[in-house]
Amino acid sequence: MEQLFQQRSEAYREAIEAYLSGQFCESTPWGVLHDAMRYSLLAGGKRVRPMLSLEFCRLHGGQWQKALPLGCALEMVHTYSLIHDDLPCMDNDDLRRGKATNHKVYGETMAVLAGDGLQSAAFSLIAAAPELTADQRIEAVAVLAEACGPEGMAAGQVLDLTPHGSEKELLLLHRLKTGAMIAGAAELGCIAADASAAARRQARQYALQLGLAFQVYDDVLDVTGSEAELGKSTGSDREEGKFTFVNLLGVDGALDYARRCTEEAKAALDGMADTQFLRELADRLIRRRN
Amino acid sequence: MEQLFQQRSEAYREAIEAYLSGQFCESTPWGVLHDAMRYSLLAGGKRVRPMLSLEFCRLHGGQWQKALPLGCALEMVHTYSLIHDDLPCMDNDDLRRGKATNHKVYGETMAVLAGDGLQSAAFSLIAAAPELTADQRIEAVAVLAEACGPEGMAAGQVLDLTPHGSEKELLLLHRLKTGAMIAGAAELGCIAADASAAARRQARQYALQLGLAFQVYDDVLDVTGSEAELGKSTGSDREEGKFTFVNLLGVDGALDYARRCTEEAKAALDGMADTQFLRELADRLIRRRN
Numbered sequence: 001m002e003q004l005f006q007q008r009s010e011a012y013r014e015a016i017e018a019y020l021s022g023q024f025c026e027s028t029p030w031g032v033l034h035d036a037m038r039y040s041l042l043a044g045g046k047r048v049r050p051m052l053s054l055e056f057c058r059l060h061g062g063q064w065q066k067a068l069p070l071g072c073a074l075e076m077v078h079t080y081s082l083i084h085d086d087l088p089c090m091d092n093d094d095l096r097r098g099k100a101t102n103h104k105v106y107g108e109t110m111a112v113l114a115g116d117g118l119q120s121a122a123f124s125l126i127a128a129a130p131e132l133t134a135d136q137r138i139e140a141v142a143v144l145a146e147a148c149g150p151e152g153m154a155a156g157q158v159l160d161l162t163p164h165g166s167e168k169e170l171l172l173l174h175r176l177k178t179g180a181m182i183a184g185a186a187e188l189g190c191i192a193a194d195a196s197a198a199a200r201r202q203a204r205q206y207a208l209q210l211g212l213a214f215q216v217y218d219d220v221l222d223v224t225g226s227e228a229e230l231g232k233s234t235g236s237d238r239e240e241g242k243f244t245f246v247n248l249l250g251v252d253g254a255l256d257y258a259r260r261c262t263e264e265a266k267a268a269l270d271g272m273a274d275t276q277f278l279r280e281l282a283d284r285l286i287r288r289r290n
Numbered sequence: 291m292e293q294l295f296q297q298r299s300e301a302y303r304e305a306i307e308a309y310l311s312g313q314f315c316e317s318t319p320w321g322v323l324h325d326a327m328r329y330s331l332l333a334g335g336k337r338v339r340p341m342l343s344l345e346f347c348r349l350h351g352g353q354w355q356k357a358l359p360l361g362c363a364l365e366m367v368h369t370y371s372l373i374h375d376d377l378p379c380m381d382n383d384d385l386r387r388g389k390a391t392n393h394k395v396y397g398e399t400m401a402v403l404a405g406d407g408l409q410s411a412a413f414s415l416i417a418a419a420p421e422l423t424a425d426q427r428i429e430a431v432a433v434l435a436e437a438c439g440p441e442g443m444a445a446g447q448v449l450d451l452t453p454h455g456s457e458k459e460l461l462l463l464h465r466l467k468t469g470a471m472i473a474g475a476a477e478l479g480c481i482a483a484d485a486s487a488a489a490r491r492q493a494r495q496y497a498l499q500l501g502l503a504f505q506v507y508d509d510v511l512d513v514t515g516s517e518a519e520l521g522k523s524t525g526s527d528r529e530e531g532k533f534t535f536v537n538l539l540g541v542d543g544a545l546d547y548a549r550r551c552t553e554e555a556k557a558a559l560d561g562m563a564d565t566q567f568l569r570e571l572a573d574r575l576i577r578r579r580n
Binding site: 032084087089107108109110113115116117120121123128134135137138144145148149151152159172176 | 320406407413418423428431432442
């Protein structure tokens with residue numbers, strides 16, 4: 001199992017990096033915009049979201065390469081959200097994944113535009129996806145736009161700005177801020193494989209629990225990790241007085257909560273063959289150091 | 291002619307306002323995001339872009355109502371660009387169309403998110419457009435994403451930040467910053483009517499010249515108009531030392547240039563029946579006071 005996971009995730013990661021590296025390479029008078037977009041896009045993310053797209057495509061009988069434009073489009077949108085999140089008027093972060101944030105390198109104006117441009121480019125990528133029918137592509141546009149838009153990720157970002165204190169509020173926040181995009185990534189893979197509506201619901205269910213486990217575990221790492229391990233300023237969420245699962249349940253309680261979400265994610269796959277990769281991925285996300 | 295233009299543009303405008311007013315009305319815990327998006331979306335724009343979509347759809351034999359989701363999606367993207375343009379780290383404007391800018395009312399953070407959300411929502415709107423085939427919808431996504439993205443409007447915004455001094459540079463700047471979206475609006479109308487590739491090229495040609503005339507005339511108004519007439523801070527472009535067509539050609543020369551572009555826009559329609567509305571629109575854009 002260990003070996004299958006390593007090999008497959010390495011193959012996926014290489015394909016994703018190669019695909020993203022091929023974007024925005026043209027030489028133009030506005031090259032600095034391309035530079036700023038590439039800087040954050042190729043800053044060494046874990047690529048969990050596009051990997052989910054590729055794996056769900058494969059799982060449902062599609063060639064996983066067909067899901068590359070969809071998964072990478074979603075990764076572009078994810079990247080735009082990180083660039084805008086880090087802006088001085090948002091979280092005002094200097095570091096992201098151990099590197100200077102986009103606006104620290106290119107300035108605020110360019111960081112706003114790089115984020116904006118990445119969002120548009122994501123939809124261009126889907127619209128031009130080869131080997132997918134118009135129906136598949138428009139379904140993918142609908143899923144991505146819903147996942148990142150004002151009833152998805154953007155709503156979660158707004159909730160994150162407003163006081164919240166109950167488990168119910170935290171769950172809604174995480175479901176929108178990160179869950180919607182992770183579920184969208186899984187669903188995009190199903191779309192590339194022309195999977196059934198039931199398969200899409202199952203994929204979303206797995207991904208939503210995975211995303212929640214990831215987020216709760218992030219709260220734990222934010223308290224227990226060091227700056228070097230996290231690649232961002234430690235405890236910044238706490239310092240700003242944000243309410244997290246650790247505040248709600250303590251470190252041990254939050255860890256336990258993350259483990260239960262992971263079990264629920266895996267349970268969502270029951271009755272489906274060939275799900276070892278997704279199960280291993282879920283287990284690893286709550287064992288990671290950064 | 292006068293009457294036909296008045297009646298048709300009134301019918302279009304009413305349909306556009308009604309359509310946009312129906313967006314983001316749901317009551318949600320993140321209602322302030324909806325409020326911020328609606329504030330700018332319904333701030334009384336001229337709606338030239340969606341009108342072009344409706345008219346080109348009608349002109350090519352389509353029911354103009356079919357183009358409403360496409361034209362209004364483009365108007366949402368246009369609105370997002372105005373919100374982000376006005377941000378302190380961009381043009382730092384306090385007034386837009388005579389009203390306080392988005393960040394002056396909702397704060398910078400919400401203004402960034404409202405812009406981001408409007409972009410996503412635009413693509414959701416196209417993906418869900420009724421009465422259009424998947425082929426038409428994905429074509430529309432491609433056209434809009436290209437028009438606003440890093441090879442279109444976003445590129446133009448970057449060029450606007452960098453020094454430019456020649457006619458050639460000004461033309462490229464305007465073609466990207468505003469021309470791409472105006473041409474996109476016209477093309478979306480053609481898509482809704484299933485018009486030919488030749489018809490789409492003709493529509494783009496008209497719209498690019500129209501957009502250029504509009505922009506050059508804007509430079510003139512910026513010098514000759516009063517703040518009340520313009521609804522924004524007069525001369526702000528000059529104060530920041532931006533190079534405009536007035537710098538290049540003087541007021542009279544720029545006016546003359548705008549008129550020539552208008553003639554070229556109308557000439558692009560030659561050989562096509564029923565183009566009075568588009569000709570009248572072109573003439574009016576360089577007679578407007580604001």
